[in-house]
Amino acid sequence: MAGGKGTRMGIKDKHKSTFEIAGKPAIIRMLENLRAAGITNNIIVVGAFSDQIMSVVSKRYQDVAYVYQALQRGTGNAAKVGLHYLQESGFSGDVLIVPGDAHIELAVLERMIARYKADSSDMALLVKEKVLSPDSGRIVMGKDGAILASIEYWDIMKTIVAKEIDDVLIATKDPFDMSDLTIKVKQIVLRLLKDENRVRKLFPEIALALFGENNGFASSKARSSNADVVDLDVGTIKQAIATVPKSFRLHDIVLDPVDVEKNASQVNISVYLAKSNLLYKYIDHILSNNAQNEEYLTDIIQIFSEHGHRIIPVPLVQPNEVMSYNNPEELVKINEYVTSRQLLAGHAQGIIRGMRPVDEWIRDFEVRDVKVLARFEGIYGSNYSRIEEKLSQYLASLRGFKEKFPELDCVFIARAPGRVNLMGRHVDHRGGDVNMVAIDREVIIVAAPRQDSMIVAYNHDNASHGARVFDIMDIISSVDWNDWFGFITNDRINAMVRDAKGDWSNYIKAAALRLQASTPSKALHGASIYVNGNIPQAAGLSSSSALVVAMLECLINVNSVPLKPSDFIDLCGEGEWFVGTRGGSSDHAAIKLARPGHVIQMGFFPFQIKGSTPFPPGLDLLIINSMRKAKKSGSELRQFNEKVYAYEIGFHILREKYPEYEAKLHHLRDVSSENLQIPFQDIYRILKSIPESIRIGDLKLHLHSETIDKLKKRFSNFDDDDVIPLREVLLYGIAECQRSKRCMAILSNNSEVILGQMMYTSHDGDRVVSFSQFSPGSNNIEFRLDVTENYLDGLYRAKIPLE
Numbered sequence: 129m130a131g132g133k134g135t136r137m138g139i140k141d142k143h144k145s146t147f148e149i150a151g152k153p154a155i156i157r158m159l160e161n162l163r164a165a166g167i168t169n170n171i172i173v174v175g176a177f178s179d180q181i182m183s184v185v186s187k188r189y190q191d192v193a194y195v196y197q198a199l200q201r202g203t204g205n206a207a208k209v210g211l212h213y214l215q216e217s218g219f220s221g222d223v224l225i226v227p228g229d230a231h232i233e234l235a236v237l238e239r240m241i242a243r244y245k246a247d248s249s250d251m252a253l254l255v256k257e258k259v260l261s262p263d264s265g266r267i268v269m270g271k272d273g274a275i276l277a278s279i280e281y282w283d284i285m286k287t288i289v290a291k292e293i294d295d296v297l298i299a300t301k302d303p304f305d306m307s308d309l310t311i312k313v314k315q316i317v318l319r320l321l322k323d324e325n326r327v328r329k330l331f332p333e334i335a336l337a338l339f340g341e342n343n344g345f346a347s348s349k350a351r352s353s354n355a356d357v358v359d360l361d362v363g364t365i366k367q368a369i370a371t372v373p374k375s376f377r378l379h380d381i382v383l384d385p386v387d388v389e390k391n392a393s394q395v396n397i398s399v400y401l402a403k404s405n406l407l408y409k410y411i412d413h414i415l416s417n418n419a420q421n422e423e424y425l426t427d428i429i430q431i432f433s434e435h436g437h438r439i440i441p442v443p444l445v446q447p448n449e450v451m452s453y454n455n456p457e458e459l460v461k462i463n464e465y466v467t468s469r470q471l472l473a474g475h476a477q478g479i480i481r482g483m484r485p486v487d488e489w490i491r492d493f494e495v496r497d498v499k500v501l502a503r504f505e506g507i508y509g510s511n512y513s514r515i516e517e518k519l520s521q522y523l524a525s526l527r528g529f530k531e532k533f534p535e536l537d538c539v540f541i542a543r544a545p546g547r548v549n550l551m552g553r554h555v556d557h558r559g560g561d562v563n564m565v566a567i568d569r570e571v572i573i574v575a576a577p578r579q580d581s582m583i584v585a586y587n588h589d590n591a592s593h594g595a596r597v598f599d600i601m602d603i604i605s606s607v608d609w610n611d612w613f614g615f616i617t618n619d620r621i622n623a624m625v626r627d628a629k630g631d632w633s634n635y636i637k638a639a640a641l642r643l644q645a646s647t648p649s650k651a652l653h654g655a656s657i658y659v660n661g662n663i664p665q666a667a668g669l670s671s672s673s674a675l676v677v678a679m680l681e682c683l684i685n686v687n688s689v690p691l692k693p694s695d696f697i698d699l700c701g702e703g704e705w706f707v708g709t710r711g712g713s714s715d716h717a718a719i720k721l722a723r724p725g726h727v728i729q730m731g732f733f734p735f736q737i738k739g740s741t742p743f744p745p746g747l748d749l750l751i752i753n754s755m756r757k758a759k760k761s762g763s764e765l766r767q768f769n770e771k772v773y774a775y776e777i778g779f780h781i782l783r784e785k786y787p788e789y790e791a792k793l794h795h796l797r798d799v800s801s802e803n804l805q806i807p808f809q810d811i812y813r814i815l816k817s818i819p820e821s822i823r824i825g826d827l828k829l830h831l832h833s834e835t836i837d838k839l840k841k842r843f844s845n846f847d848d849d850d851v852i853p854l855r856e857v858l859l860y861g862i863a864e865c866q867r868s869k870r871c872m873a874i875l876s877n878n879s880e881v882i883l884g885q886m887m888y889t890s891h892d893g894d895r896v897v898s899f900s901q902f903s904p905g906s907n908n909i910e911f912r913l914d915v916t917e918n919y920l921d922g923l924y925r926a927k928i929p930l931e
Contacts, residue, residue, distance in 0.1 A: 559795025
């Protein structure tokens with residue numbers, strides 16, 4: 129049915145049904161889906177701007193019939209016109225009646241037809257939850273669950289208003305005090321009808337007295353003030369409510385309107401499928417005795433019911449399966465939804481990789497599908513007890529997702545392992561090498577794409593990590609995000625992160641917000657995710673970085689964002705700055721590029737894979753959880769950033785103090801006798817000239833103001849009175865860059881003893897105290913390391929990987 133003008137669309141000379149949805153006229157989309165559902169005999173009821181409808185449709189379809197509705201008297205009248213045509217043409221099949229100004233998914237049409245046929249019903253109608261469409265007609269059911277009628281919402285509200293006004297009239301003690309009565313009536317109509325224009329439509333006599341002549345817009349003053357109100361008289365009030373029924377009568381049952389509104393849980397969305405002979409028989413029974421003075425097609429439901437015909441409701445599975453529009457804002461929402469559906473339709477074409485029904489994933493893991501086992505062997509090796517452990521983790525993740533998101537069908541899985549840094553401790557951001565090996569502890573995310581920009585996240589460890597929901601666009605558009613560093617140092621963003629106190633969702637936000645900032649011309653789609661990780665947290669094994677990597681994998685998959693591995697790694701590293709750290713991206717690189725059973729050496733500035741080598745045969749990497757947490761919040765975060773700050777300050781002082789080397793010094797790794805072509809002892813001479821520590825307020829004694837301004841902007845959480853150690857930090861960093869550079873060659877030569885000594889030396893750079901004898905009850909982590917070193921046979925060396 130396409131007979132209405134659609135005056136609220138803002139363009140007076142264009143028919144509603146010709147407005148485009150995702151680049152295609154709405155009426156064409158409707159016909160496409162109808163024909164895909166097997167409905168090829170199409171009749172369009174036209175009225176105003178009928179030439180536009182026929183012009184648009186005829187360009188695509190030439191076999192469509194048009195029936196003209198001379199007067200706009202409601203949906204019931206439009207249906208009468210169309211049904212009279214069908215009856216005269218001798219049609220005897222089933223009839224589907226749909227609005228022309230709506231988007232209806234093919235899936236819901238197919239489901240409706242199947243239910244109608246399977247239940248041998250006389251009529252099927254689409255319904256959805258009342259909360260999703262507050263102004264739609266209420267479905268009224270009998271005690272046996274049978275559908276009795278659909279009552280228009282505004283008919284219900286008009287009846288409730290009339291009842292309350294009648295009660296006020298009865299309770300009025302002074303019939304001559306019209307001022308008080310007028311105030312009470314005004315309060316009733318505005319409380320229940322909300323809108324002045326609605327009052328004018330349902331109670332024109334009352335509205336005229338309360339609000340005066342209609343000037344084309346609702347008076348906000350009339351809503352909020354009782355000033356300038358013309359007193360109503362009792363006669364006007366009684367006349368206004370005299371013809372309004374105080375109840376509804378259905379099947380000889382009298383229903384109170386308040387009870388109808390309270391008990392109705394579903395609403396009618398005006399899509400009907402029924403037997404043509406019954407429609408021909410009853411369509412002329414529809415009258416215009418309602419609040420809008422129009423012929424409602426919804427009345428056909430009560431007529432069918434009163435004559436004993438079987439009616440079944442077909443509820444929507446998703447609220448957006450049927451979307452109608454009466455104004456530009458609603459059309460925009462439909463456009464956004466259909467555009468996103470087109471994106472999701474690419475699943476089968478591989479746009480979103482790995483999408484499969486969640487039940488299929490579960491079945492393949494449960495039956496130990498041969499392809500699954502082969503894939504797991506490639507990732508985790510041939511240790512079948514480990515594979516069984518992993519299968520259990522994946523199954524728990526999939527079942528958890530299904531429990532939390534029962535309405536979602538297709539999902540994909542992202543994983544990110546933890547890592548151990550054998551050598552190259554906090555020098556990636558200084559241009560140094562790192563030597564990483566992945567471990568079999570990991571973060572698994574089961575994800576489904578969303579049509580909005582929301583992230584809805586559940587964690588398997590729900591007791592410690594509750595559900596989190598946020599909107600990517602709401603956060604990133606709240607401040608200027610053209611400059612990522614400016615965004616993460618914004619006071620509002622800092623306060624949000626600080627208030628979250630290291631919450632797990634910050635790392636999900638880090639990935640989402642950094643990706644959105646990198647694609648400013650495209651609003652990202654969000655995801656519904658279930659996270660299951662078994663990497664010990666705050667234990668130096670990159671549990672947080674693994675979450676960032678896995679989340680970014682999810683979002684680039686959902687949004688089909690092409691990223692080179694180097695760009696992916698940079699986004700992860702910069703994204704994690706969101707939580708307050710100012711580290712590099714070596715952890716993310718190791719997680720992204722790790723090879724099973726191999727140590728991988730990576731360099732930075734520019735990022736490069738320098739090489740990889742199998743982990744030495746006959747050796748095991750023993751990781752012991754000390755249970756001491758290295759949290760990236762509070763004092764721990766400050767301590768981490770203090771060392772990064774020390775590197776930055778010390779390196780800038782070094783460059784300005786030795787201008788003869790400035791051209792060769794780009795990063796701390798460049799401070800070497802080989803690069804500077806100076807004797808080794810001169811490196812110590814240079815370092816000795818650097819202050820042991822420095823007060824931030826005294827930087828002006830050593831650095832140019834421009835350099836100081838850049839440093840203070842990046843490390844804004846430090847004050848002028850803070851004292852930063854410099855020389856020992858630089859010494860450690862320079863030495864660690866050299867150790868990490870040699871690591872791969874040592875491994876390739878099977879020189880495990882030398883590597884162990886270097887690992888211990890690396891740890892000694894941050895050591896506080898040494899232990900040589902057993903001390904009962906000691907819980908100091910340094911003590912644990914020394915005891916392990918002294919008493920465990922076959923151990924080459926040990927280090928503490930608190931990162």
